[in-house]
Amino acid sequence: MFVLVEMVDTVRIPPWQFERKLNDSIAEELNKKLANKVVYNVGLCICLFDITKLEDAYVFPGDGASHTKVHFRYVVFHPFLDEVLIGSIKGCSPEGVHVSLGFFDDILIPPESLQQPAKFDEAEQVWVWEYETEEGAHDLYMDTGEEIRFRVVDESFVDTSPTGPSSADATSSSEELPKKEAPYTLVGSISEPGLGLLSWWTSS
Amino acid sequence: MEVKDASAALLSNYEVFQLLTDMKEQRKESGKNKHSSGQQNLNTITYETLKYISKTPCRHQSPEIVREFLTAVKSHKLTKAEKLQLLNHRPVTAVEIQLMVEESEERLTEEQIEALLHTVTSILPAGPEAEQKQNTSDDVTMDEEDPA
Numbered sequence: 001m002f003v004l005v006e007m008v009d010t011v012r013i014p015p016w017q018f019e020r021k022l023n024d025s026i027a028e029e030l031n032k033k034l035a036n037k038v039v040y041n042v043g044l045c046i047c048l049f050d051i052t053k054l055e056d057a058y059v060f061p062g063d064g065a066s067h068t069k070v071h072f073r074y075v076v077f078h079p080f081l082d083e084v085l086i087g088s089i090k091g092c093s094p095e096g097v098h099v100s101l102g103f104f105d106d107i108l109i110p111p112e113s114l115q116q117p118a119k120f121d122e123a124e125q126v127w128v129w130e131y132e133t134e135e136g137a138h139d140l141y142m143d144t145g146e147e148i149r150f151r152v153v154d155e156s157f158v159d160t161s162p163t164g165p166s167s168a169d170a171t172s173s174s175e176e177l178p179k180k181e182a183p184y185t186l187v188g189s190i191s192e193p194g195l196g197l198l199s200w201w202t203s204s
Numbered sequence: 205m206e207v208k209d210a211s212a213a214l215l216s217n218y219e220v221f222q223l224l225t226d227m228k229e230q231r232k233e234s235g236k237n238k239h240s241s242g243q244q245n246l247n248t249i250t251y252e253t254l255k256y257i258s259k260t261p262c263r264h265q266s267p268e269i270v271r272e273f274l275t276a277v278k279s280h281k282l283t284k285a286e287k288l289q290l291l292n293h294r295p296v297t298a299v300e301i302q303l304m305v306e307e308s309e310e311r312l313t314e315e316q317i318e319a320l321l322h323t324v325t326s327i328l329p330a331g332p333e334a335e336q337k338q339n340t341s342d343d344v345t346m347d348e349e350d351p352a
Contacts (some may be wrong), residue, residue, distance in 0.1 A: 001217060001218045001292065002217070002219075003210075003211050004211075004212045004213040004215055004216075005209065005211070006209040007206065007207050007208060008206045008208055008213045009205040009206070028242075028243075031245075032242035032245070032246070035246040035250075036245040036246070037245070038247055039207070042207055046224075046250075046253055047224065047227060047249070069305040073212060075220055075223065078210075082306075083285070083289065084289055084293065084303050084304055086260070088292070092259045095233050101254040102255055103249055103252035103256055149304070150304075192303065193303075194299035201299060202299055
């Protein structure tokens with residue numbers, strides 16, 4: 001689920017923090033910059049693991065702060081393909097089942113990846129697995145808050161950095177609201193034996 | 205900012221749990237330093253991740269347990285990713301093993317799957333839910349002994 005990512009960055013320490021130990025200031029600045037943020041094509045950054053190398057710190061003319069090039073390793077949430085994870089159902093919609101891990105929310109299980117046959121109950125807004133046995137069909141509901149085991153089948157990164165002002169269509173862009181897209185989304189699947197709500201597979 | 209290596213190492217949930225708990229202790233000891241400013245993101249993600257991992261069996265692991273587990277499963281010739289998933293999830297049924305180990309029907313015989321399950325359940329500590337079940341069953345036995 002979590003990987004270690006080696007990164008290099010230049011950290012700026014303002015003069016009023018010079019009395020603190022350099023390592024502590026740098027750790028705080030890196031966490032302030034990266035914690036709980038998604039880095040494009042890398043994943044969701046959690047926290048600093050360690051600092052591997054500190055290069056010389058420079059002070060540039062016109063700016064009293066010191067700039068230090070830092071080599072460090074960061075703990076990043078980036079599940080590998082086909083990894084099995086356990087999350088909780090946030091809700092259901094016609095697009096599929098939305099799952100959350102608490103610290104990461106943008107996981108979707110599309111209708112075609114649910115245990116088949118499945119149907120969407122419009123009245124209660126939940127997806128239902130119509131499980132057939134010799135006795136008859138059981139309707140297994142996927143309710144909000146239930147723990148669910150799923151497999152990661154796809155991930156997508158969207159670059160949400162702001163684009164510059166567009167020269168043409170200045171009036172139309174001010175009327176439309178910018179679409180809020182999640183920078184990092186996972187697509188899951190529960191179409192295998194053992195996947196789905198934990199209560200479906202526990203024999204107690 | 206430059207990313208030198210996007211996958212330098214895989215971390216188990218226990219290692220991340222340990223790191224975040226140690227970091228929380230250190231920050232508590234060093235006193236309140238600017239709680240409301242830029243530290244808010246770090247606080248949020250630390251709290252949520254700790255909450256998630258605390259609900260899994262990983263919170264009771266230790267470096268010795270992990271080492272013992274890895275030596276015990278060496279004979280089954282599992283890939284790194286498979287061993288990591290077994291460590292993070294602690295499967296108790298054969299179905300769960302089939303999910304985490306690729307082509308388990310071809311690579312492992314039934315006895316090997318049983319042996320693997322036994323290794324997992326005996327070496328790795330159970331999660332918080334299993335502890336709750338144990339507590340309730342203990343209460344029942346205590347009541348039966350009281351009248352005697």
